[in-house]
Amino acid sequence: MNVPRIAAATLALTVATAAPSLAEGFFTRPLTIVVPAGAGGGGDTTTRMLARELEKGLGQPITIVNQGQGGGVVGLTTIQNATPDGYTVGLLFPYAGYKITGQADFTASDFTPIANFNGDSxxxxxxxxxxxxxxxxxxxxxxxxxxxxxxxxxxxxxxxxxxxxxxxxxxxxxxxxxxxxxxxxxxxxxxxxxxxxxxxxxxxxxxxxxxxxxxxxxxxxxxxxxxxxxxxxxxxxxxxxxGKPVDGGTWRAIGGPAGMPAEAVDAWEKAIESAVASPDFRDAMRKANFGVRWMDSEALAQLMAQHERDTARVMSALGYGK
CATH class of the missing domain: 3.40.190.10 (Periplasmic binding protein-like II)
Known part of the structure; x- marks a missing residue:
């Protein structure tokens, strides 16, 4: 499975670590990030480390809501059905297998891709x-x-x-x-x-x-x-x-329900970019042995589409869905 990748080392640290003005002024009340996983796991840990930096950039407190029931199906459903105003977003991760195994019917069209922040091989x-x-x-x-x-x-x-x-x-x-x-x-x-x-x-x-x-x-x-x-x-x-580069594993990103306004996506994306460039975030991720991989909304959308194609090909060969 090929995972589009922008190496952490190439993310310029000249990205402003102070929050962009749009991110500071767009939101006027507290925000929520839904994590389709239980507390203490990799998804929860990395999202909480990111949220600490995002609060600085977005100018609002962020509540983490863990919904790991059904192997993450409950949490992803909550993200899918949230009001698309940007106030509730969530953690996205490799999801295509749910559809193939009959657990759920998620596709990229159910979500608004915002930015990827973590990946491990x-x-x-x-x-x-x-x-x-x-x-x-x-x-x-x-x-x-x-x-x-x-x-x-x-x-x-x-x-x-x-x-x-x-x-x-x-x-x-x-x-x-x-x-x-x-x-x-x-x-x-x-x-x-x-x-x-x-x-x-x-x-x-x-x-x-x-x-x-x-x-x-x-x-x-x-x-x-x-x-x-x-x-x-x-x-x-x-x-x-x-005989050729092989890139496969997990990725973790922030996304929202389909139909989020461009202004909200831009505010979140810029705040995540600043957070990922933050020395505090990078140090926390390094100490916890998590990889840092930044992708903007466009690159994340490409990743999600490729993920669905790759997963369908491999799981079909494995005999799933038959």
Whole structure:
């Protein structure tokens, strides 16, 4: 799955960290950001760090409302049905799988894209004693006999970590529908199972696996990023094996209901741009091992459209929706 990307390092720090005048004057009452996830997770944590900076730029207090019920369906529905005046927006993330699995019917047309602020790459991990020393060995084995192997998805399969990995394997000529994809309750329990030899592979982000990697219990064969991931520069890039850059994983953005006025979108977008350029935000994200990826509303719209196409292709190959 290709994720359009603007590297954090290229975001000019000359962007004014003071709030743009439009952002300061447009809103006249408190604002709400709906997070379709429970408190304490990556979506909640990154959004709260962003909101601290956004309050400075938008000149209004921001309330975070967590609605993780239904795997995020409730929260995304709230964003979709909000009054499109700009006062209620929410966290958007890879959502296309809901439609394919029949959980919901979200498409890009249900939302107003505003700006992307975070992204983290998926990786393929093995236990310390795995027979595979590099990605090519693993892919060749999977290609020869996909039904012989199991891959833990971290959360529910057909989501942000396993779909990009499945897409990479599909491009390599692997029949991904024959692999035994194992759903779970999160990366932590899956990685423990991986380390114990319960599964052959795990899909997860590198920060999620960092403690067991440091303990020497799991290894990352590759990360689906076109450039080294800060703090994990020793992990090989999947593109080195595939022969072209590979970029896949999760993204987190702010969006609103369809039909938001351009003035509201502009106010939010400029405030998010300033927040993402803020040293305080960048430092907080770095300490929490989250990647910073800025995209404006136009680039985010392109990302969402590509995400839907990529997800449909990969999940169809996996046998979803049949």
């Amino acid at each position: 998926s990786s393929l991990l093995v236990s310390a004693d795995s027979p595979f020393s590099d990605l090519k060995q693993a892919l060749e084995a999977l290609k020869a006999d996909p039904a012989a192997f199991s891959i833990h998805c971290s959360g529910g399969c057909g989501s942000v970590w396993d779909v990009p990995v499945a897409g990479m394997m599909l491009d390599y000529g692997i029949d991904v529908s024959k692999i035994n994809w194992i759903p779970g309750q999160g990366a932590a329990s899956g990685l423990t199972e991986l380390a114990a030899g319960g599964v052959d592979f795990q899909t997860a982000s590198l920060p999620e696996a960092s403690s067991l990697m440091q303990a020497g219990r799991v290894r990352a064969l590759a990360v689906l990023s076109p450039e080294p991931v800060p703090g994990f520069e020793e992990v090989p890039l999947a593109g080195s094996t595939i």
